[in-house]
Amino acid sequence: MQTRDYQRRDRAHHLHPFTDSKALGEEGSRIIERAEGAYIFDSEGNRLLDGMAGLWCVNLGYGRRELVEAARDQLERLPYYNTFFKTTHPPAVRLAETLCRLAPAHVNHVFFTGSGSEANDTVLRMVRRYWALKGRPEKQWIIGRENAYHGSTLAGMSLGGMAPMHAQGGPCVPGIAHVRQPYWFGEGRDRDPEAFGRECAAALEEKILELGEDKVAAFIAEPVQGAGGAIIPPASYWPAVKAVLAKYDILLVVDEVICGFGRLGEWFGCVHYGLEPDLMPIAKGLSSGYLPIGGVLVGDRVAETLVEEGGEFFHGFTYSGHPACAAVALKNLELMETEGVVERVRDDLGPYLARRWAELAEHPLVGEARSLGLVGALELIDPATGERFPKALGVGNLCRDASFASGLVMRSVGDTMIISPPLVITREQIDDLVDKARAALDTTAARLADQPSKAREETLS
Ligand code: PXG
Numbered sequence: 001m002q003t004r005d006y007q008r009r010d011r012a013h014h015l016h017p018f019t020d021s022k023a024l025g026e027e028g029s030r031i032i033e034r035a036e037g038a039y040i041f042d043s044e045g046n047r048l049l050d051g052m053a054g055l056w057c058v059n060l061g062y063g064r065r066e067l068v069e070a071a072r073d074q075l076e077r078l079p080y081y082n083t084f085f086k087t088t089h090p091p092a093v094r095l096a097e098t099l100c101r102l103a104p105a106h107v108n109h110v111f112f113t114g115s116g117s118e119a120n121d122t123v124l125r126m127v128r129r130y131w132a133l134k135g136r137p138e139k140q141w142i143i144g145r146e147n148a149y150h151g152s153t154l155a156g157m158s159l160g161g162m163a164p165m166h167a168q169g170g171p172c173v174p175g176i177a178h179v180r181q182p183y184w185f186g187e188g189r190d191r192d193p194e195a196f197g198r199e200c201a202a203a204l205e206e207k208i209l210e211l212g213e214d215k216v217a218a219f220i221a222e223p224v225q226g227a228g229g230a231i232i233p234p235a236s237y238w239p240a241v242k243a244v245l246a247k248y249d250i251l252l253v254v255d256e257v258i259c260g261f262g263r264l265g266e267w268f269g270c271v272h273y274g275l276e277p278d279l280m281p282i283a284k285g286l287s288s289g290y291l292p293i294g295g296v297l298v299g300d301r302v303a304e305t306l307v308e309e310g311g312e313f314f315h316g317f318t319y320s321g322h323p324a325c326a327a328v329a330l331k332n333l334e335l336m337e338t339e340g341v342v343e344r345v346r347d348d349l350g351p352y353l354a355r356r357w358a359e360l361a362e363h364p365l366v367g368e369a370r371s372l373g374l375v376g377a378l379e380l381i382d383p384a385t386g387e388r389f390p391k392a393l394g395v396g397n398l399c400r401d402a403s404f405a406s407g408l409v410m411r412s413v414g415d416t417m418i419i420s421p422p423l424v425i426t427r428e429q430i431d432d433l434v435d436k437a438r439a440a441l442d443t444t445a446a447r448l449a450d451q452p453s454k455a456r457e458e459t460l461s
Contacts, residue, residue: 255281389448391414410437
C-alpha cells in the first residue's frame with residue numbers, strides 16, 4: 001500500500017535525473033528506505049547488495065555513525081558560513097590541508113564546490129584563466145573524449161562526450177573538442193590492445209595538430225571511464241598520452257570524481273597510472289556521498305599563477321566548502337586512513353575481486369570480464385555469433401533487472417554490466433556479488449533462449 005502511495009505521489013511531482021518520466025510513471029519507482037553496510041533495503045522489504053555504492057560514491061558503506069556525528073556536531077556548532085570575502089572556518093581549513101597531504105606532492109591547493117559537475121565548471125574557468133594570465137589567450141581549446149562523463153551542467157556536459165546529452169543540450173560550450181576513447185573491447189577488438197592504446201594517443205596528437213598546436217589549453221579524462229562503461233585503458237595508453245601533452249605544453253586534467261578516494265586501490269586514480277595532473281576534479285567518495293561536496297585539486301603550476309598573478313578570481317559557490325559537508329568529508333578521510341581502506345583495496349579486495357570476477361568470463365553471455373581495484377565490467381555478447389546483440393533487444397537492461405531480482409544492484413550501460421561496490425565490502429560479500437551476478441546472467445540467457453526468434457523479430461520489425 002505504502003509503496004503504491006509513494007509511487008503515485010512520485011509520479012505526480014518528481015522529475016527524476018536521466019529518466020524517461022513517462023515510462024517510469026507507468027512502471028513505478030523502486031523506493032529505497034534504508035541502508036546498512038553494503039546493503040540497501042526497499043519498501044517491499046527486499047535486501048539488495050549495493051554493487052554500485054549508491055552512484056559510485058558510498059565508499060565507506062552505509063550506516064557509519066561517525067559520519068552522522070561529524071555532521072551533527074558541525075551543524076550544532078556552525079551550520080553554515082561562507083568562504084568568500086576573506087572568511088573561512090575550521091572544517092574547510094582542515095579538509096583543504098588533509099586533501100593536499102593525501103594528494104600527489106605537486107598538488108597543494110584545493111577549490112571547493114558542491115558537486116563533480118561544479119568542479120568541472122571550475123576546471124573550465126581555471127584553465128582559460130591560467131593561459132590568459134600566462135599571456136597565451138590563444139590557448140583556448142580543451143580536448144575531452146567521446147563517451148566520457150564529466151557532469152550534467154552545461155560545462156560538464158560539453159566537456160563530456162555523451163552524444164545523447166549533446167543532442168539534447170546543444171549548442172555546447174564552444175572551444176571543446178573530443179577524441180576517441182581507449183575502449184578496446186568496444187572499438188578495437190580486432191587489434192592488439194597495446195597497439196590500440198597507442199593509436200588512441202596518436203588520435204589525440206592528430207586532433208591537436210588539426211586544432212593548431214599552439215591553441216590547445218588542456219586535455220581532460222578520467223583514469224578509468226566510469227559512466228561510459230568502466231573502461232580500463234590498455235597499459236600503453238596513458239604513457240603515450242602523457243608524452244603527447246608534454247610535447248605541446250598542454251595541461252592535464254584528470255577527473256577523479258569516480259576514481260579518487262580508493263576506487264582503483266590508490267588515493268587517486270592518477271597515482272595508479274603515474275600521472276601528474278595539473279587539475280583534479282573530485283566529489284562523490286570525498287564524503288562517501290553522505291553530504292554533497294566536490295572540489296578541484298590544483299597543482300602547483302596552475303595554483304602559483306592564479307595566486308601570484310591572478311588577482312581576484314570571479315568564481316565561487318554559496319556552498320563552496322560548506323562546514324557540515326567539509327566536516328563529514330574530513331571524518332570520512334580520517335576513517336579511510338585509520339582503517340587502511342585504500343591499502344586493503346589495493347592489496348587484498350582488488351586482487352580478490354579480479355580473480356573472482358574473471359571467472360564470469362566463462363559464462364556464454366560474457367565476451368570480456370575486466371576489473372581494476374573495486375570497479376568491474378562484463379561485456380555481454382550473443383554466444384551464437386560472438387558479437388553484440390542487436391541494440392534494441394536491450395539485453396543489458398534485461399540483465400540489470402535480473403540482477404535486481406537476484407538481490408544485487410548492478411548497472412547496465414548498453415550491454416556492458418558494471419559494478420563499483422563500497423570499498424568496505426568483505427571477501428564473503430564479493431563471493432555473494434559474483435554468485436548473484438552469475439544468477440543474473442543465467443536468468444538473462446534463459447529469457448533470451450525462451451523466445452530468441454520472437455524477441456528478435458519484434459525488435460527488427
Ligand atoms: N565527473 C565524473 C567522472 C563523474 O562520474 C561527475 C563528474 C559529475 O558529478 P556530479 O556530482 O555533478 O554528479 C561524475 C558523475 C552514471 C552516473 O550513470 C555517473 C555520474 C553521475 C550520475 C550518473 O554512471 N557521475
